[in-house]
Amino acid sequence: MGGVGAMVKGASYSYAVFCGSFLRSPRLSFSIHNKKKLLKFRSFSSKSTCSSLQPPDVSRLAKTAQISLTPDEVEEFAPKIQQVIDWFGQLQDVDLQSVEPSIRAETENNLRDNVPETFDHRDAMIGAVPSYEEPYIKVPRVLSMD
Amino acid sequence: MILTLQTPRPLSRLPRFLPFSTNASITLNQSQPATCTSPPPPYSQILSTRHSLLSRQFSAADLLRSHLHRLNLTEPHLRSFLHLPDPSDLLAQADSLDRRIAAGEDVGPLAGVLVAVKDNICTADMPSTGGSRILEGYRPPFDATAVKRAKELGAIVVGKTNLDEFGMGSTTEGSAFQVTANPWDLSRVPGGSSGGSAAAVSARQCVVSLGSDTGGSVRQPASFCGVVGLKPTYGRVSRFGLMAYASSLDTIGCFGSSVADAGILLHAIAGHDRFDATSSNQDVPNFLSHFVSASSFESKPLKGLRVGLIRETIGDGVDAGVISAIHSAASHFEELGCSVNEVSLPSFSLGLPAYYILASSESSSNLSRYDGIRYGNQVYADELDSLYGSSRANGFGSEVKMRILMGTYALSAGYYDAYYKRAQQVRTIIRNSFTEALNQNDILISPAAPSPAYKIGEKKNDPLAMYAGDIMTVNVNLAGLPALVLPCGFVEGGTAGLPIGLQMIGAAFGEEELLRVGHIFEQTLENCRFVPPIIAEDIAS
Numbered sequence: 001m002g003g004v005g006a007m008v009k010g011a012s013y014s015y016a017v018f019c020g021s022f023l024r025s026p027r028l029s030f031s032i033h034n035k036k037k038l039l040k041f042r043s044f045s046s047k048s049t050c051s052s053l054q055p056p057d058v059s060r061l062a063k064t065a066q067i068s069l070t071p072d073e074v075e076e077f078a079p080k081i082q083q084v085i086d087w088f089g090q091l092q093d094v095d096l097q098s099v100e101p102s103i104r105a106e107t108e109n110n111l112r113d114n115v116p117e118t119f120d121h122r123d124a125m126i127g128a129v130p131s132y133e134e135p136y137i138k139v140p141r142v143l144s145m146d
Numbered sequence: 147m148i149l150t151l152q153t154p155r156p157l158s159r160l161p162r163f164l165p166f167s168t169n170a171s172i173t174l175n176q177s178q179p180a181t182c183t184s185p186p187p188p189y190s191q192i193l194s195t196r197h198s199l200l201s202r203q204f205s206a207a208d209l210l211r212s213h214l215h216r217l218n219l220t221e222p223h224l225r226s227f228l229h230l231p232d233p234s235d236l237l238a239q240a241d242s243l244d245r246r247i248a249a250g251e252d253v254g255p256l257a258g259v260l261v262a263v264k265d266n267i268c269t270a271d272m273p274s275t276g277g278s279r280i281l282e283g284y285r286p287p288f289d290a291t292a293v294k295r296a297k298e299l300g301a302i303v304v305g306k307t308n309l310d311e312f313g314m315g316s317t318t319e320g321s322a323f324q325v326t327a328n329p330w331d332l333s334r335v336p337g338g339s340s341g342g343s344a345a346a347v348s349a350r351q352c353v354v355s356l357g358s359d360t361g362g363s364v365r366q367p368a369s370f371c372g373v374v375g376l377k378p379t380y381g382r383v384s385r386f387g388l389m390a391y392a393s394s395l396d397t398i399g400c401f402g403s404s405v406a407d408a409g410i411l412l413h414a415i416a417g418h419d420r421f422d423a424t425s426s427n428q429d430v431p432n433f434l435s436h437f438v439s440a441s442s443f444e445s446k447p448l449k450g451l452r453v454g455l456i457r458e459t460i461g462d463g464v465d466a467g468v469i470s471a472i473h474s475a476a477s478h479f480e481e482l483g484c485s486v487n488e489v490s491l492p493s494f495s496l497g498l499p500a501y502y503i504l505a506s507s508e509s510s511s512n513l514s515r516y517d518g519i520r521y522g523n524q525v526y527a528d529e530l531d532s533l534y535g536s537s538r539a540n541g542f543g544s545e546v547k548m549r550i551l552m553g554t555y556a557l558s559a560g561y562y563d564a565y566y567k568r569a570q571q572v573r574t575i576i577r578n579s580f581t582e583a584l585n586q587n588d589i590l591i592s593p594a595a596p597s598p599a600y601k602i603g604e605k606k607n608d609p610l611a612m613y614a615g616d617i618m619t620v621n622v623n624l625a626g627l628p629a630l631v632l633p634c635g636f637v638e639g640g641t642a643g644l645p646i647g648l649q650m651i652g653a654a655f656g657e658e659e660l661l662r663v664g665h666i667f668e669q670t671l672e673n674c675r676f677v678p679p680i681i682a683e684d685i686a687s
Contacts, residue, residue, distance in 0.1 A: 058551060061555055065551060067539050067547055068535030068539040070539075076544075077547070080548060080609055081548060084502070084610065087499055090499055091496065091569060099571040099574050101567050102571075102574045104380065104393075112420045112421075128286075129519075139530055140526070140532075141528070
C-alpha cells in the first residue's frame with residue numbers, strides 16, 4: 001500500500017514538475033489536448049498494472065548495474081530518475097491488448113556461416129588490455145571472503 | 147532573410163569550387179571581387195572536387211591544405227574535433243593520390259574528399275573514445291565497415307568529431323571532453339549527439355562527415371547547423387564498428403553541405419556487410435543519377451508527388467518561426483508541382499516515452515561491456531566487483547549513468563511487461579501508422595526539431611525538457627525508416643539568423659526517392675545560402 005501511495009504521490013509531484021518545466025519554457029508547452037491526455041493518465045495510475053511496481057531504488061539499481069555511485073550522486077539522480085520513470089508510466093494506460101511487440105524494424109535473416117576465422121590484428125587487441133600477463137588477462141580475485 | 151556567399155578575403159588563395167556544368171578554369175591566386183554575381187552554388191562539392199582533380203585544376207594536396215587552413219582558424223572557436231591526426235600523415239595520403247591521378251590511374255568516387263568521423267565510430271589509426279573517459283586513449287584494432295568503405299573509395303579521414311557520450315544526448319554538451327559550438331552562433335549548441343560532425347561540415351572544416359542517429363542524432367544537429375543530414379533505413383548501412391547504444395535503433399548517417407554530397411557518401415558506405423547480421427541484402431540503387439543540374443529540371447519537376455505534412459509536428463509546443471519555415475517549405479513543394487496535405491499520425495506523442503524506455507534498456511545492456519578488463523580505463527581494486535563499480539563510476543558521465551540506471555530498472559525482473567514490452571507494442575503501432583500514412587503519401591514532412599539551436603547550458607539540468615526536443619525524430623527510428631533533413635529557412639538569432647531544417651521521411655529503403663526529391667527542393671530554393679558567418683566574414687581578425 002505504501003508502495004502505491006508513494007507511486008501516486010510521486011506521480012503527481014513529477015507531473016507538476018514535468019508540466020512546470022514545460023510551462024516555464026514557452027516553446028515547450030504542451031497543447032491543451034496533450035495536457036488532458038496526461039491528466040487522464042495520472043488519474044488512472046493508482047488503478048493500473050503499475051501499482052505492483054516499486055519506485056526505483058537508485059542504490060540497488062547501481063549495484064545491479066555495477067556502477068559505484070557516491071551518496072551525493074544517489075541523491076542527485078534519484079529525483080531525476082523518478083521523474084523520468086513516472087513519465088514512462090503513461091504507457092500503462094494505453095490499450096495494447098492485441099498489439100504484437102516489435103523487436104526492431106523488419107530485417108531479413110542474414111546470419112553468416114558459422115565458420116571461425118582468425119582475426120588479423122590480435123596484437124592491437126591485446127595491446128588495449130589494461131592488465132595483461134601473457135597469456136592471461138589479469139583480474140583481481142573474483143570471490144570475496146565474506 | 148537573404149544571405150549571399152561572401153568572398154572571404156583572407157581565404158582568397160582557396161580554390162573556388164565551380165558547378166560541374168561550367169568549364170571556367172581558375173587559378174589559385176585569383177580573388178573574386180565581392181560584388182560579382184557568384185555562380186550558382188555547386189550542388190556537389192564531391193563532384194566538383196572530382197572534376198577539378200581529374201582536370202588538374204588543383205591538386206588533392208592543395209585542397210587538403212586549404213581545408214586544414216580553414217580548420218585551424220575555426221577550430222579554437224568551434225571545438226568540433228576530439229582528435230586530429232598529424233597533418234603530414236594526411237598530406238602523404240593526398241600526395242599519393244596526386245601521383246596516381248598524374249599516372250592516369252583510376253581513382254574512387256571519394257578521391258581527395260575530406261571526411262570527418264564521429265568518435266563513436268571505430269577507426270584503427272585514430273583514438274575512438276565515444277566521447278567518454280572510459281575509452282579515453284582507446285585505439286580500436288579495426289576500422290568500422292563504413293570507414294573502411296569510404297577509405298577504399300579514396301576518402302581522407304581528417305579527424306574524429308565530438309559527440310554526446312556514447313550518443314546519449316541532444317546538445318553535444320554531454321561529451322566528457324569539450325563543448326562544441328554552433329558555427330551560426332558560438333553561444334549555442336550544434337545539437338546532438340553528432341554535434342561535432344554537423345559543425346565540421348557547416349563550417350566547411352571538411353567536405354562530408356559520418357554521424358550516428360538513434361533518436362535523431364544526425365537530423366537534429368543538421369537542422370541546428372544548417373546542413374544536410376541523412377538517416378538511412380535501419381539495415382541500409384552496416385553498424386559494425388559503431389559503438390552500440392541501442393542496437394534496434396542505431397544507424398550510421400551522413401552529413402553534407404548539399405543533398406548530393408550526403409547521398410554520394412551514403413552510396414559509398416551502404417550495402418550488406420557480413421559482419422552485421424541486421425544489415426540488409428537490398429540492392430543500393432545508383433543515387434548519383436538524380437544529382438543533375440537545376441537547368442535540366444522541368445517546370446514542375448515534382449508533379450504528382452503526394453506530400454503529407456504531419457499535423458502533430460506543427461502544433462503547440464513548436465516555435466512559431468519553425469512552423470512558418472515549414473509552411474514556406476510546403477508552399478515551395480506546391481510550386482514544384484506536389485500536392486501537400488496534412489496527415490495525422492495516431493499515437494504520435496507516445497513515441498517519445500517508448501523510445502526512451504527502449505533506448506535506456508538497450509543501452510544498459512550494451513554498456514555493460516565497459517568493465518575496464520579487456521579495454522578502456524581501469525580503476526584498480528582488490529575485488530572484481532569493486533573494480534567494475536569503480537571503473538564504470540569513474541569512466542561514465544552523469545547522463546550515461548542515469549540512462550543505464552533507468553534501463554536497469556525497466557528491465558528488472560517482473561518489470562519487462564510494464565515497460566519494455568509495452569514500448570515494443572507502441573513501436574508496432576507507430577510503425578503501422580507510418581505505413582498507413584506512406585500508402586496515402588509519397589513522402590511525409592515535418593520540422594526536424596521544435597526550435598532552433600538552444601543556448602549552451604539551457605537544457606543541462608532538465609532531462610525531460612531535453613528529451614522533449616526529440617519529439618520530431620524518434621518515431622522515425624522506432625519505425626526504422628529513412629529520413630533526410632535539409633535547411634529550408636531561418637529564424638531570428640545569432641548575427642545572421644539561425645537555420646531551420648525540414649525533415650522528409652520516406653518508405654523503408656526509399657532513400658533514392660528522398661534524395662531525388664531533396665535535391666530538386668534544394669536546388670530550386672531561392673535566396674537561401676547556408677554559409678555560417680564564422681566563415682563568411684573576415685576570419686583573420
